[in-house]
Amino acid sequence: MFYNGAMALDRDLHIAVATAWGTSATGPNSAWEMLSATGVRGLRVLRESGAFARLLATDSGGPASVVLEANVARYADRGATSRRWDARAPAADGPFDHVDLDPFGSPLPYLDAAFASLAPGGLLSVTATDMIVLAGSDAPATRRRYHAEPVHGRLGPEAGLRILLRAISDHAEARSRSVHPLVAYVRDHYVRAYVLVGPSDRPAPVGTIATTTWEGPPLRAAGLAGPMWLGPLFDREFLERLQVPATAALPEPLARLLSRFRDEAVADVPFYYEPNEIAKALRLSNPPRTDRLIEALRARGRLTGRTHARDGAFRTLGTRSEVYEVATALAMGRPEPVVPPGNGSRTPHSGDP
Template sequence: MAGDRDLDVAFARARWAGRPKASGWEVAAATGVRGLRLLNEAGVFDRFRLTEAHPEAAEVLLRNAAGIPGATAVCADGRVPPVSSAFDYVEVDPYGSPVPFVDAALRAVRPGGVIGATATDMMVLAGAQRGAAERRYGARPVRGRLGPEGGVRILLAYLAREARARGLGVRPLVAYVRDHHVRAYVEVTEGGSPDADTVGEIHPDRWDGPDVGADGPFGPMWLGPLFDADLVRRLALPSTAAEPRATAQFLDRLREEAEVDRPFYYEGNVLAHRLAIAAPPPLAAILGALRRTGYRAARTHARPEGFRTDAPRGEVEAVVRRLAGPDQSQKARVRA
């Protein structure tokens, strides 16, 4: 998770640099690496509270936080918000699902503040355990290659629904899939939720985006943007990064992708298989052809060969067929 914590620092700077110093709370801090890195490296926090319930981990946490100006470490249950709290940032990075901590996070964040939440329960969010997804997130997940992105969208829809139940709204700032987890930073807004029409179900027969499978409907999930493009443009590699190369690459990809923020992505090999074309055209050729046709297209952080586009699926398929050449397309037609 060192790369994730690099992104945390980059995010905090992009969000709060140049503003009054912010306050933070990490609900399940373990030894405190995440919250303490944020406090020490981002330069935007003047107070950071870290709670850890496990006595042995808390002992280490208290030692690690001792003497760090602004750090308050406590052995406590992170599902209970501190009295009269109004944090600019609440960090929810437990094991598994963030669900048990969402109520506390929503009660502890101030309006206009941010919740950063990690979910590592990918078996549930990405479709391997449908019953558990229904029980935990109230949603039917997407299975297969697009399952992880379905997972981040289910998590966002869950946060939006929980916020709405408390008269709040959420707006994703950065939400991504990485290794075996998903992570979302959302701004919590006061009053009526702006998300009413961005949470919905995908009905495969009415869906014109990348193929998410036939056994839907899927969701409810967040179908709006994953990124605040302005903020993503300001994400910069921290000089303190623990994984500078990987983090820089990831940030580059997010910047490209945030300009074409459409739900789900295509992959050349998946399209080639679907269209019965032997070899998928190179990604650069597909992107170039879509752009020349007047559509937007960008690579995605989620898969090396993935791309997002605002072209309808029929156009994407036509481009791939054209690039594959007449021979392959003919074979495909015969087989079809």
Template sequence: MATDRDLGIAVVSAWGLLRSDPVRAWEMLAATGARGLRLATESGAIGSLLTTEASPAAVSVLSANAALVPGFDRVTVRAADARTRPPESPFDYVDVDPYGTPAPFLPTALDALEDGGLLAITATDMAVLAGAQKAACLRRYGSNPVPGSLGPESGLRILLAFVDRTLHESGRSLHPLVSYVLDHHVRFYAEVRRGGPPVPEGMVPTVGFRGPTLPSGGPFGPLWVGPLWDRSFVARLTVPATAHHPKEVGQLLDRFRGESEVDVPFVYEPNRIARRLHLSEPPSLESLFEALRAGGYRVARSHTRASAFRTDASQAEVEAAARRATDDQSQNARVRA
């Protein structure tokens, strides 16, 4: 999770620079404190940090780790159930980083967050969110998940829609700054604002959807179909000087910046297109991008899968570009031979 925590430092540092006051933070599920204590020492944004943890064994390691933090009096360690709102609330930043679903912690997290505050949520129950356990997803998140390779992004969108729906009960809304799929989890950072536009979520049909072909079993959702990134915020993100995995973080930030320019649901992959069209070989990303850009479409490589890309072109337009790109590739190969 070191890369994930590196990203957290990038996000909270950038967010802190937009504020005049130091951030009052709560890490609800702290374990041994690796995430929260790194934020407190490395982001330069945290004024005070409350860490809560239920496991006595974890709390004793957490206390020992917190004692090593310079300016230890800024950090409070408490053996407590995170589902109880702490007396120090409200907080500017609340981090929910559970094993499995964040759902049980959501009401307290939202209750304890200041209007305009930053909410960070992880979910690791990917079998449920990414479509392998459809009945459990309907039960837990009230949403029909997309199975297959688009499942993880669909899971991220299900989680965002779920949190946003919960927020609307108290007249607030979600404004995502950074959302991503990484390893076996999804995570987002979003501002929670009073009021806000109508919920950008909806059912996504299997037939008639403008984006990539979806598997059977739809309509899918409700899914968050609004932006996953705030473009101007993502442009401010830099690799933290203290990053454990600077190369990976740099690459993820590059992808986020690109995707924030083409922030539409779901990604295409050259080999899937080639299979669907029975092409002799998949088009290279370079030639496909060239063909799509020539048609006036935006394209960006996606962080979600190695060869995946996002574009505002429809499936039909992507397929036409793929045929052209593959023809050009074969012609070039013949000329070389």
């Protein structure tokens, strides 16, 4: 559903985030696109968000650099400059209000330079495409590179996003700062997060999950999963301010993605349920329908919403036993009792932060 024109959609979202963030930032703002390739992302954000008065676009070289220089030169009057630069080192002309880190593979080699170049309170965006490592297909590499135990199978990519957020949070903590995710999401071959980096005012919601006592969706992991980010992926107030840019290349898919983010942000807890996995666990002959499950959990007062991470899947503040009870009742054709809404929640994470 969300996978066509992945990069165009991803850049549309970047423009939406920069626009919403820029309206509350003090400005005039500066940005550094650390790994620019041809510069399309940075230049679109500069032109279409109006959030920046200055953009530095760097790349280490290769055939794209000639194109980068030519592309950026066209926007010199808008404050764009380009340079060949090894982005593992901070750019000399920082700090920047926004730093974007979008590598092939792991962002870890660039995080120190990103943090060193980010102004206090700045916006950092980070992509990781090393999903074989983050999402559990090569657990020894996850342990070596990210010092974490991955989750295998369908929930592996979300665990990968959370492991990445923990790595970003660790870098912040080492500089006595903390991260606040505005939007963090999973797509087919990568994960990406937009975080504000501010003063460190409380412990980061980071920890491991003991998979045998965990009350959320079942996780395939070796005893402990993580350490990973167990806090929210979204800032609900910020999501309300995101709008589809007039210049979006893919306005309808972006509108659907934003609407899905808003849906799931009401139940922004680690990991999601899928009807077919529930049916497998309960040995039901047919998976219950997602909309019926959501309706029944909400009728019990449990905040529940569809997730962007997989079509047909949902997050809930209900416990696993509640989800299973509801699914069993639906499979047996029993109406679910309606319970007046309470606070409706399992704790956002019953892990071990």
